[in-house]
Amino acid sequence: MALFSKEACCFCGKEVGLMSRSKLASGEYICTDCKYKTHPFLRVDHMNKQQIEDLMAEMQENEARFQSIEWRKTQRNHNGAAWIFYDNMNEGVFSLYTPETKKYPNHFVFEMTDVCPYDKARAGRPTRGLYTAQQYKDMITLTEKKDASGKSDGWVLSIPYFRYDMKIETKFPATMKADDVRYIHTTIQNAVSYYNTQGLQNKKDLHQQNLYKTAGEALKAAVKGEGVEGVAAAVQKGAERGQDIDKGKIKKKGLFARLFGK
Numbered sequence: 279m280a281l282f283s284k285e286a287c288c289f290c291g292k293e294v295g296l297m298s299r300s301k302l303a304s305g306e307y308i309c310t311d312c313k314y315k316t317h318p319f320l321r322v323d324h325m326n327k328q329q330i331e332d333l334m335a336e337m338q339e340n341e342a343r344f345q346s347i348e349w350r351k352t353q354r355n356h357n358g359a360a361w362i363f364y365d366n367m368n369e370g371v372f373s374l375y376t377p378e379t380k381k382y383p384n385h386f387v388f389e390m391t392d393v394c395p396y397d398k399a400r401a402g403r404p405t406r407g408l409y410t411a412q413q414y415k416d417m418i419t420l421t422e423k424k425d426a427s428g429k430s431d432g433w434v435l436s437i438p439y440f441r442y443d444m445k446i447e448t449k450f451p452a453t454m455k456a457d458d459v460r461y462i463h464t465t466i467q468n469a470v471s472y473y474n475t476q477g478l479q480n481k482k483d484l485h486q487q488n489l490y491k492t493a494g495e496a497l498k499a500a501v502k503g504e505g506v507e508g509v510a511a512a513v514q515k516g517a518e519r520g521q522d523i524d525k526g527k528i529k530k531k532g533l534f535a536r537l538f539g540k
Contacts, residue, residue: 287312288327302326317386318378319446341384344373352465354458361448361462365390365469372469376448390473392440393417414471420463433459437466492516 284293287309288302294309301307304326315334316322322330349364362375370390379385394409395417409417417438423431430452437446450459492513499508 289330302330314382315384317382317384319386319444320441321443321445324443337384337386340387343387344385347371347387349373352462354454354462356451356454356458361450363462363466363469367469367473370473372466374446374448378448388437388439388446390470393437393470393474394440395438409474411471411475414474415467418463418467418470420460435459435463435466437470488516488519492519 284295285299285307286293287299288306289308289312292309292311294307298310299307300310300313300322302322303324306327308322308330312334313322315337316330317333317337320333322333325333344364347364347366347369349366352363352365354361359377359380360375361377364373364375364385365371372388372390373385374388375385393414419436421434421436423434425431432452432454433450435448435450439446492515495512495515496509499512502508504511
């Protein structure tokens, strides 16, 4: 087969040259336009056609979820390029917009609890809650690259994730302010480390309190003779509180609030 021959995209049928296609693990080709329906942090060359089709559907779902979330946004710009870190500490999720994702219209919503060492992800072993705040920070690396003369050639920020086919990595040019680069890095470190330690523990405590409260309300309904309907209403109310806890609508109160009802 000639080096410069055209191949048909297995998704849209368009014939494209070598520079406008990628080869899938199953041997078919995907054109650049269809590839933009996936995500740059996922290796399509490690997937077959069916997996890519599933990924395209998954990315549409991710974008719908992204649009439904109220995000806190941290942004730094340089020479027309933008790096944006979106986070929601109530839901424990984050997303990224970088020069690498610019041409991909759908955002991927990452779970903070799925940030873990690469070797654990490849082995398929869950690691949630196994690390300290500092260990979570250390996982999210910022590496300065140097050229042959020892001069800075930019930085690479990497976030290990519990998905074998994903590599979250973005590059910053050497001309960008080092303080801006480090600010993005530190913000991501702090958000992920806090949620995976203190944030998760707060939710666990709230769910436990809700369990006790729901049991007490159900017992009270039974004692008052409200019957099955009264008990069921108490349980339903507890389930709704549990959903509100997961959404961050109910937060753990500090000592001052507990003492003075603030």
